[in-house]
Amino acid sequence: MKHALIIGATSDIGIHIAESLAKRGFLLSLTGRNKQKLNEIKTKLKSKYSISIETYELDVTNFSSHSKFYQSLKDKPSIVFFVAGYYEDQKKAREDQTELLKTIHTNYTGALSLLNIISLDMEEKGVGTIVAISSVAGIRGRQMNYIYGSAKAGLTTYLSGLRSLLFAKGVHISTIQLGPVYTKMSEGHNLIPWLTLQPEVAAELIVKAGLEKKDLVYLRWPWRFIMEIIRIIPEWIFKRLPPF
Numbered sequence: 431m432k433h434a435l436i437i438g439a440t441s442d443i444g445i446h447i448a449e450s451l452a453k454r455g456f457l458l459s460l461t462g463r464n465k466q467k468l469n470e471i472k473t474k475l476k477s478k479y480s481i482s483i484e485t486y487e488l489d490v491t492n493f494s495s496h497s498k499f500y501q502s503l504k505d506k507p508s509i510v511f512f513v514a515g516y517y518e519d520q521k522k523a524r525e526d527q528t529e530l531l532k533t534i535h536t537n538y539t540g541a542l543s544l545l546n547i548i549s550l551d552m553e554e555k556g557v558g559t560i561v562a563i564s565s566v567a568g569i570r571g572r573q574m575n576y577i578y579g580s581a582k583a584g585l586t587t588y589l590s591g592l593r594s595l596l597f598a599k600g601v602h603i604s605t606i607q608l609g610p611v612y613t614k615m616s617e618g619h620n621l622i623p624w625l626t627l628q629p630e631v632a633a634e635l636i637v638k639a640g641l642e643k644k645d646l647v648y649l650r651w652p653w654r655f656i657m658e659i660i661r662i663i664p665e666w667i668f669k670r671l672p673p674f
């Protein structure tokens with residue numbers, strides 16, 4: 431039986447990932463912090479697709495709950511989508527330690543704590559796929575978003591090592607180097623329309639990448655090119671550029 435776990439299923443992208451998987455007949459386990467929102471998503475999907483859906487409350491930053499959560503899953507998933515993430519205005523994250531730690535713990539340490547537990551189980555079984563959403567922000571620290579970016583950079587590095595470690599063990603890791611998507615997280619940002627995806631389009635591409643066992647994916651090809659240019663700018667020039 432095909433079983434997908436979505437961590438962060440109440441996110442704008444996560445909701446569409448859930449629908450894309452439901453369409454394909456996956457049994458779903460959905461996690462989030464908001465029980466009511468999870469139930470609404472479940473009810474909506476159940477009205478359209480005859481699949482089994484379980485919901486679980488899970489806070490990614492509550493490390494001590496992670497093992498218990500995974501053990502509590504009725505069935506263990508064959509594919510996991512790690513979608514949860516947190517972005518706060520850089521100035522706030524810099525000046526308020528609570529925001530700083532929330533950014534690091536949601537995008538990096540919390541993600542690693544959960545993915546470590548899940549990947550150990552998959553390794554033991556010799557099968558499974560993990561798809562995690564990282565960000566182009568992790569490719570180079572820019573003054574506008576380097577705290578969030580550094581957490582995503584750490585996530586990308588972790589996923590790269592895990593992919594190599596588990597390749598021979600039958601477990602696959604897909605890293606999504608996501609560029610801008612129209613969601614709650616990017617609200618109010620100055621987004622360039624032709625470089626920005628709608629969440630349902632991003633979700634469909636993310637699901638496809640995971641099912642096709644892609645390694646490192648840019649959903650919009652120009653981002654690979656743009657970030658390569660940004661990456662190779664010498665540091666003595668980079669530090670003099672205006673904020674972007």
Ligand SMILES: NC(=O)c1ccc[n+]([C@@H]2O[C@H](COP(=O)([O-])OP(=O)(O)OC[C@H]3O[C@@H](n4cnc5c(N)ncnc54)[C@H](OP(=O)(O)O)[C@@H]3O)[C@@H](O)[C@H]2O)c1
Nearest residue numbers: 440441442443463489490514515565608610611613615616
């Ligand atoms: N949108 C973009 O432009 C963009 C670009 C690059 C990467 N990304 C990444 O894409 C992913 C999805 O984000 P989105 O754009 O769909 O934004 P979103 O709608 O704001 O989703 C963020 C999700 O993360 C969840 N979350 C935050 N803190 C959490 C915690 N401590 N425990 C559990 N869940 C937590 C939120 O849960 P609640 O519903 O409970 O608040 C929400 O469901 C994130 O990893 C983000 O970093 C987004």
